Amino acid sequence: MEVLCELANGIQIVRLDTEEEAAALLRVFRDVAMHMGWQPGHALSSVPHDAVFLAAVDRGRIIGGLQISISDEQGRLPCNDVWPEIAANPIAAVHTGILALLPKYRGAGIFWPLCVESWRYCIAHDISDVYMEATPAMVKFYRRIGWPLEIAGELRLHWGEPCHLCRLTVKEVAGTLLIRAVRSETYRALIRQACRLAA
Numbered sequence: 001m002e003v004l005c006e007l008a009n010g011i012q013i014v015r016l017d018t019e020e021e022a023a024a025l026l027r028v029f030r031d032v033a034m035h036m037g038w039q040p041g042h043a044l045s046s047v048p049h050d051a052v053f054l055a056a057v058d059r060g061r062i063i064g065g066l067q068i069s070i071s072d073e074q075g076r077l078p079c080n081d082v083w084p085e086i087a088a089n090p091i092a093a094v095h096t097g098i099l100a101l102l103p104k105y106r107g108a109g110i111f112w113p114l115c116v117e118s119w120r121y122c123i124a125h126d127i128s129d130v131y132m133e134a135t136p137a138m139v140k141f142y143r144r145i146g147w148p149l150e151i152a153g154e155l156r157l158h159w160g161e162p163c164h165l166c167r168l169t170v171k172e173v174a175g176t177l178l179i180r181a182v183r184s185e186t187y188r189a190l191i192r193q194a195c196r197l198a199a
Contacts, residue, residue: 001057004117005193011063011105013113015121016053023047025055025065032064032100039160043078043097054117056101056110064101066114068094068121079131083153083165086131093129094122112186116194122170130170133163146180148172 001014001021016022029044050072055065069078075090078097096118101110122130131152134142142149153165177194181187 001055004054004120005113007109007113009108010058011108011110012057013110013117014055014057015117016055016065019047021055021062022051022053024062025053025067028062028064028102029067029098029100032102033159035103036100037160040098041159043159048078051097052121054114054121056105056114058105063105064110064114066099066118067097068118069097070094077131079133079153079165082133082156082158086153086165088129088131092127093131094127096130096132112190113193116190119170119173120194128169128171130168132166132168133158134166135161135163139164139166142166146173146176148176 001016004013004015006012016025026044026047030040032038033040033044048067048069050070052068052070053065054068055062057063071077071088071090071093075088077086077088077093077095079095080086099111099114118130122128134149136155139149139151147168149166149168151164152167155162155164157163174194177187177190181191
């Protein structure tokens with residue numbers, strides 16, 4: 001695994017390099033899915049060859065993370081299984097299929113750093129659009145914390161829950177972070193992480 005950043009609490013945000021590491025994160029995802037009552041079917045049963053995995057690691061133990069899927073040879077993203085009519089740009093779009101942390105680590109300041117590293121990945125690979133599923137309640141939450149989400153797909157059942165397919169542009173979220181950083185030390189810390197600036 002490649003360490004991308006280390007948080008003040010000692011937790012590291014890493015990019016997973018091997019299939020074995022990715023499989024360990026998938027096991028965490030399955031545990032969280034069971035705890036949350038999600039019904040992912042076979043979506044978390046094997047490591048997709050076209051996925052990038054970022055993880056949070058506490059003293060060598062994977063405690064959560066996120067999966068970024070790149071389009072396949074036909075230009076399809078995993079979200080096309082539920083929203084087949086969505087035609088994303090196959091070169092400039094990815095799908096964040098899951099972002100999850102073990103229950104005891106929620107609220108520990110890990111969520112935002114994981115997101116920042118995923119957006120850094122997108123910038124480094126000329127990816128402009130991120131697609132993700134969100135329940136109506138989560139759409140409201142994400143918008144409240146500054147994510148400029150656009151509803152890209154109508155409400156449909158996904159993993160046993162009614163979800164919208166949402167689109168987020170990396171430029172818009174970067175702009176939102178900069179605006180909020182003017183008034184918030186929390187957001188300034190995220191900008192420092194994104195730009196690898198010293199505190």
